[in-house]
Amino acid sequence: MSPGILGKCPECEAWDTFSPVQTATSTTASPSLISKPISLKDLSDQKNHRVPTHLQEVDRVLGGGVVDGSVILIGGEPGIGKSTLLLQIAEALSHSLKVLYASGEESPSQIKLRASRLNIQKENILVTFETEISKLQSLVEEYNPGVLIVDSIQTTYTQDIDGTTGSISQIKESTQRLVQLAKKDNVTVFIVGHVTKDGNIAGPKFLEHLVDVVLYLEGDKNGMIRMLRGNKNRFGETGELGIFSMKEHGLLPIEDPSEVFLGKMHESQSGTIIFPSLEGIRTIFLEIQALCTQTYTPIPRRVVNGTDMNRTLMLAAILEKRIGQSFIGCDYFVNITGGSRIMDPAADLPISMALLSSQMNLPISSKMISFGEVGLSGEIRPVVGTEKRIKESLRRDFFPIVVPAGSIEKSLRSKNVQEISHIQEITTILKQPL
Numbered sequence: 001m002s003p004g005i006l007g008k009c010p011e012c013e014a015w016d017t018f019s020p021v022q023t024a025t026s027t028t029a030s031p032s033l034i035s036k037p038i039s040l041k042d043l044s045d046q047k048n049h050r051v052p053t054h055l056q057e058v059d060r061v062l063g064g065g066v067v068d069g070s071v072i073l074i075g076g077e078p079g080i081g082k083s084t085l086l087l088q089i090a091e092a093l094s095h096s097l098k099v100l101y102a103s104g105e106e107s108p109s110q111i112k113l114r115a116s117r118l119n120i121q122k123e124n125i126l127v128t129f130e131t132e133i134s135k136l137q138s139l140v141e142e143y144n145p146g147v148l149i150v151d152s153i154q155t156t157y158t159q160d161i162d163g164t165t166g167s168i169s170q171i172k173e174s175t176q177r178l179v180q181l182a183k184k185d186n187v188t189v190f191i192v193g194h195v196t197k198d199g200n201i202a203g204p205k206f207l208e209h210l211v212d213v214v215l216y217l218e219g220d221k222n223g224m225i226r227m228l229r230g231n232k233n234r235f236g237e238t239g240e241l242g243i244f245s246m247k248e249h250g251l252l253p254i255e256d257p258s259e260v261f262l263g264k265m266h267e268s269q270s271g272t273i274i275f276p277s278l279e280g281i282r283t284i285f286l287e288i289q290a291l292c293t294q295t296y297t298p299i300p301r302r303v304v305n306g307t308d309m310n311r312t313l314m315l316a317a318i319l320e321k322r323i324g325q326s327f328i329g330c331d332y333f334v335n336i337t338g339g340s341r342i343m344d345p346a347a348d349l350p351i352s353m354a355l356l357s358s359q360m361n362l363p364i365s366s367k368m369i370s371f372g373e374v375g376l377s378g379e380i381r382p383v384v385g386t387e388k389r390i391k392e393s394l395r396r397d398f399f400p401i402v403v404p405a406g407s408i409e410k411s412l413r414s415k416n417v418q419e420i421s422h423i424q425e426i427t428t429i430l431k432q433p434l
Helices: 056-062 082-093 108-117 133-143 168-185 206-210 259-261 309-323 344-362 386-395 423-430
Strands: 071-075 098-105 123-128 148-153 188-193 213-218 225-233 241-247 250-253 272-279 282-294 300-306 331-338 403-404 416-419
Touching: 056 082, 056 241, 071 168, 071 206, 082 098, 082 148, 082 188, 098 423, 123 133, 123 272, 133 148, 133 168, 148 168, 148 300, 168 188, 168 206, 213 423, 241 259, 241 282, 241 403, 241 416, 272 344, 272 386, 282 344, 282 386, 300 309, 300 416, 309 344, 309 423, 331 344, 344 403, 386 403, 416 423
Parallel strands: 071 188, 071 213, 098 123, 098 148, 148 188, 300 331, 403 416
Antiparallel strands: 213 225, 225 241, 241 250, 272 282, 282 331
């Protein structure tokens, strides 16, 4: 018997004597083991029990709190604050639940140092440095915690399968067992996942499909602002954004993010405009900056921070083709202040206006707002959340508001709201007296 075909038998030394043999396996399940389908009408309604963390921005992204038996995957760059945030969540949940913190990346002294800095001294938080899945399962059965935190999934492993720690096979098997543990014992599981240089969670996409909630902690490691973004949530809204400030005593929620992102804008200047970004149910005002200068290198530089590079290049090409404003021989830089990142097509119009304003050296009012998607032919298309963006802008005394034509109701039309249908109208708006 051999696991594979060999040319020469090692016993009798005869050639070509091996033939494949397939063991008979039963492919049909016993009728008693087949689960019978149930009518959708007969299924009972079960409301998931939520436990609020009382961390306002975390509860906002989670949809009101953590759900019993859910699995939450948190990703982010190294040093962005994932472990700090999880230790704060552990402290908040330890008031009503027992928390088991399994760390495979930090020593006991490092965890104690962080806990002391955050002023966390809770008996209900148990720390283990065990990373073998079956032993973690035994600890859960022994201590019966309500919350299990695994930091990180790349350091966990199981002895039941081959593969080094951190390999795809180990990550998949470990995640599957943690999900089964969460559903069987009704334990809320937080999993930390490493990210690649592209910002995606390392490992197979299978992980994000398997878990219930996927959160990304974003921001500039050298800055104070941190953003917790919900990319997937089976129990709440996706796209929600929690804003924090990194302080000495941990991540603190920011009540008015717009104040932080906008800074102090008193004078009108070229290349700067405000964009109302719709993040979940909130409208956050971000400052978009553009700078066009004469190039002194053979190949002009194109630098984009906080938004998609390819889309910005496309907008510059549309401006050249439809308006005739050339960027040849110019370096241009586009930046979203505060370390935020915009992937919303509604930012097309303000980015185009900022580029054109800087190139033509035409100042934009410090109170002007614009949003809209730009098509390749130069048309301005309506976007989602127009009414909400306009109302929040007027509430903060931002005007004029430049919006796509035909996207607002009659009740919102006023002298403070200007509708445009083509990118060629941008020049007229920029030349208006401030």
